[in-house]
Amino acid sequence: MIKRAYNMSTTEKTVLTVRELPKSNSLNGRTVTFHSDIVRKVSDYTHGLHDYPAKYIPQIPKWAINYSKLHPGDTVLDPFCGSGTTLVEARLMGIDSYGIDINPLARLLAKAKVTPLCSEEPHSLYKISTDLLKNIAADKDTKEAERYLNLHSNWRYWYDEKTITRLAKIKYNIENFTPSIGKNDKDAENLKQFFLICFSSILKKCSYFDEKQIKVLRSKEKFKAGISDPYEAFKKALNSQVPKMVQFTNKCLETPSCEAKIIGNDAKSIHLPNDSIDLVVTSPPYINAIDYPFAHKYNLLILGLLKPDDYRPHSRDYIGVSERVLLKKTYNDIKLTGDAEIDFLIKKIYDVDKIRAYIMWEYFTDMRTVFKEVYRVLDKDGKFIIVVGSNYIRKNYVPTHLLLKKIAEKEGLLPNIKFFHRIQRRFLGIPRNHTGGVIRDEMVAVFKKA
Ligand SMILES: C[S@@+](CC[C@H](N)C(=O)[O-])C[C@H]1O[C@@H](n2cnc3c(N)ncnc32)[C@H](O)[C@@H]1O
Known part of the structure; x- marks a missing residue:
């Protein structure tokens, strides 16, 4: 499982810490380490209720909300909310939030994490x-x-x-x-x-x-x-x-009217009005890296969130889908996106692995649809903050973060700042790159609608 944890020991001069996070564009191109112990532990409040693969750290959405200068009455959306980290942070800060996730366990978990219990008498x-x-x-x-x-x-x-x-x-x-x-x-x-x-x-x-x-x-x-x-x-x-x-x-109880809601299961189709959201902050799935339904298969079945016969068809609907569940008829012919850089990689990968070439095509095609939706629901002063890294697919370096940035720009989202945050993945039992388990950086890119 991917654990987004911190590198506490780095001595590199270029690494900023959370104490120094500037409010201006001076972050551009820098590497930042969000130190968990300085602000709060990653499992404070309800954050540690349940494990979830590739959770991001609460300090990221917290930083995003502060950076976007949101106030009570503003609204945050996480279209890939997973275990609900963004929603919990927003709720703690008194900011309304919406979450979307395809995984039924993620939706139940996120709901449980943002629902106060026994408010009349919490004890x-x-x-x-x-x-x-x-x-x-x-x-x-x-x-x-x-x-x-x-x-x-x-x-x-x-x-x-x-x-x-x-x-x-x-x-x-x-x-x-x-x-x-x-x-x-x-x-x-x-x-x-x-x-x-x-x-x-x-x-x-x-x-x-x-x-x-x-x-x-x-x-x-x-x-x-x-x-x-x-x-x-x-x-x-x-x-x-x-x-x-x-x-x-x-x-x-300090902000009783604040709300956090799960509003859907597909980031490609967001059921919200145009121009209604002040901040979208999210970490999308990686290409073909984490099989979310597989990681919690027995939880899904035992909780009755999925019927055994629905497991495989459901697994095919994930963005960044696993090769294990795809049907041959879907990936036999090469499919191209129209973007020269992405298509170059798809062709290279198709020669050795038709399934993964298809997965790449589908990933970037679906993410374009998500970005269109993000653009539509963002308020004219709204911000879009995305946290994502690169992949290796069949030994080919795929700069997923840069390709997604390019797609976002094509969909009208204006790049504002971009920096990297340093993470340490402790157990990386997944085919992500040649250096699984070591410290790596993920891009945090901020876009504005206008
Ligand atoms: C990197 S995880 C998000 C983790 C989250 N930031 C957290 O802290 O728990 C990506 C999520 O995207 C979800 N996902 C994949 N395809 C999706 C789709 N079409 N619509 C919505 N969510 C999807 C996966 O189920 C997974 O929970």
Whole structure:
């Protein structure tokens, strides 16, 4: 999995830190390190509720909102919101926000992260969580519980029998929980959403999945040492996440009318009026690098967010799609974009790998559609901030960041500043470049509508 983490140890003179981030264009071309420990930890508030591949750090949307000088009443959009980092930061700053993501787990997670709980009395979440844990401990009815897991046929490969029974009981009790506190059905729904995400956060830990890999592999160590007990893991998840949710809810009470909403599932078709957004900040998917549905396949199935038969067709709809799910008839003939630089690369790659040539064509074609939509929904003074790096595809260097910048400009977005932020990917089990796992830079480019 990609972890966007920080390089704390760099001594390079050209690297700016977050303390120095200027308000003007003097960032242009520089390299910036957003130091997590200076401002806040990356898992503060609800940011650490659940893992998600290629999350960006909260300091980036926070910087973007400050740089764009947004005020309460302004609105931010993240069309590839993933786990909701942008929405959480915007909510903490009292700025309204919208998010879009194709991944149903991302949408549920982002919603859970931006929904304050028990606003009348935030501390009551402690008692509610304890009640839920008591119900789970008292539940002896195994058969009934097992209906609540939508398991894939080969689940025994990933989970043992005892674990699956316990997971089933946890899910059953969340689904059937009636909180003692909570004024209406909406409160109960929101609590359920939060508990389901806490439940989802333990699914990999309690399985034989190698959590260090983006590729879905069985961990030899876990197979020998055994896997975490679901009851203990769930209790631990609540113990660490409930205080953070209470902290988040208390912070939200300072700006009660502020909203954060998930408004759709396709960045190519944004259901918002023209000129309605003050800032779009996002990190789009990379080309053929991270298989988002695959990374959380069992979470999607167990939570009932996807039916097993829909898994492959759903996976084909992602921008930057994985080669594993494509149908031969889609990629047999070469497809070109009309941009000489991109088409040169597509032709080179087509000679050795038809699937990846198609994936490249589709990626840049879809991203152009997204940029058209971004241009349409941005207010005339609005800003578009994109965070993206480069790829290697079949050993060919693909300057994805520069090609996307060029497409954005063609769609009418005016380049303002561009700088690089330094990131460290700790476990990079993905075919991204020759130097997986080492420090790399990602481009942060700012565009204006007019
Ligand atoms: C780099 S991740 C975003 C991570 C996010 N910034 C965070 O902090 O969690 C890119 C996201 O794009 C989503 N995605 C891919 N195709 C999409 C599409 N057509 N519309 C909306 N989202 C899409 C993926 O599901 C993934 O969550």
